[in-house]
Amino acid sequence: MTQKFDVVVIGAGPGGYVAAIKAAQLGLTTACIEKYTDAEGKQALGGTCLNVGCIPSKALLDSSWKYKEAKESFSVHGISTGDVKMDVPAMVGRKANIVKNLTGGVATLFKARTGSMTAARSPPSP
Numbered sequence: 001m002t003q004k005f006d007v008v009v010i011g012a013g014p015g016g017y018v019a020a021i022k023a024a025q026l027g028l029t030t031a032c033i034e035k036y037t038d039a040e041g042k043q044a045l046g047g048t049c050l051n052v053g054c055i056p057s058k059a060l061l062d063s064s065w066k067y068k069e070a071k072e073s074f075s076v077h078g079i080s081t082g083d084v085k086m087d088v089p090a091m092v093g094r095k096a097n098i099v100k101n102l103t104g105g106v107a108t109l110f111k112a113r114t115g116s117m118t119a120a121r122s123p124p125s126p
């Protein structure tokens with residue numbers, strides 16, 4: 001089946017999804033094509049920033065900073081803790097949930113424009 005659009009945006013990162021949503025808001029039939037899939041093999045919107053860049057790196061930095069504070073800085077405040085341990089799978093799980101919520105938020109924004117906007121998945125590169 002052939003479908004025609006006024007605008008086709010390649011890539012659903014911060015540049016692409018904002019451009020696609022704006023085009024749809026202006027009344028143009030819009031498709032946004034994204035090739036990235038998450039660990040479950042599902043299409044994930046949000047590009048480098050939401051999936052592997054800004055958001056996951058800051059989520060992990062936040063966790064590691066809290067670990068460092070608990071281990072090294074709490075005592076100056078008169079706060080004593082037991083043996084502070086790092087649970088890496090829990091830390092990574094928290095990061096994954098944050099990413100899932102935010103990429104899901106972009107998908108919700110796309111769905112809100114149903115009728116004028118389509119998120120398509122491009123075939124994997126050879």
Ligand SMILES: Cc1cc2nc3c(=O)[nH]c(=O)nc-3n(C[C@H](O)[C@H](O)[C@H](O)COP(=O)(O)OP(=O)(O)OC[C@H]3O[C@@H](n4cnc5c(N)ncnc54)[C@H](O)[C@@H]3O)c2cc1C
Nearest residue numbers: 011012013014015016033034035036047048049053054122
């Ligand atoms: C580790 C890391 C940390 C970062 N931290 C920050 C930060 O704290 N603050 C900040 O401002 N910036 C940060 N950045 C930079 C930020 O991620 C980028 O500036 C931003 O993602 C660029 O957005 P974009 O839409 O141009 O490209 P991208 O987010 O890269 O999106 C491009 C999308 O196009 C898709 N695509 C490419 N080719 C095709 C194709 N042929 N068909 C279909 N889809 C395609 C890709 O899969 C991708 O999803 C960080 C980057 C990294 C790697």
